[in-house]
Amino acid sequence: MNTATEAAIDRFKTRAAEQGLLDVAYATADSPFGPLLLAQTSRGLVRVGLPNQDRDEILTDLADRLSPRVLEAPVELDEVRRELDLYFDGKLDRFDLPLDWRLSGGFRQRVLRAINRIPYGQTRSYTEMARKAGNERAVRAAGSACGSNPIPLVVPCHRVLRTSGALGGYGGGLPMKQALLELEGSLDAPSVP
């Protein structure tokens, strides 16, 4: 693509943002685990795609469920990227980002909101999360809510373990979950499932 077109595209995106037409802005960010996909609406961060998740599939899904006005706009996600960088450096123990919860509803959203209150460096069990969300017996549903977390890392579903202390599952793969818990210093003894 020639530079005139690139410059025109940049200015078009700036004007689109000014006119409130950027319904979903996204960007990629580097992480120690590989590239992350970050997506945001006017309400806040709505989706974090982990390195092993298909980027195009996520963007198509966002176009379907939120709005087809989906545009790559890295500037819009500067603050999210900044906080994630600090987090991976071990210099941030609480994200201060507005979140858009729209992608999960009902019980799942209640589970995720409960997870969002687990402090840095601590872990909870799936059973506890089910109880916090209002149904202690829905442990399996709580587990699947974790598995479908649209905003992993920032909504720290990696802090939820089995009652036995076993790691359970993770959308980004178990090695990533283990590494995150090590980063936060919450894995005393190495626990391999």
Next chain:
Amino acid sequence: MTPLPPFQTVLDEHSGAVMAILQGAVGRDGAEDCFQETFLAALRAYPRLDHADNLRGWLLTIAHRKAIDHHRARGRNPLPVAEVEEVAVEDGIPERDEELWAAVGALPPKQRAAVALRYGSDLPHSEIGAALGCSPEAARRNLHEGLKRLRKELA
């Protein structure tokens, strides 16, 4: 029916063609402005599109409408010149942009697009057909009808 892809995909796939067509239609200087206006209008209308079957044709139709707006605005605000030039008239079509573009703008959409794509961007019939989502033969017919009407209007 194809669901609407993320707008970024539309931008990636068609921005080059839109820019090329606009540069042909309004020149390099005006093209960037028209490009932004085209994609802003497209982005605004995008969620209301029924399907994604001919996004390229849809974009090119918006682009040539913006090119016509551009020429009209120019016509209303003519550049001051020291001496008024003789206006050449060829084939009975007056070379007054204002009048010509107003007449083009008044054509039915497909004829208008065919004329603009042929003379603004120098596209062959096959590409005009692709842009409009019709066969080269239908594109040729639209172009022919459009030109016939223009000649009548401007005679």
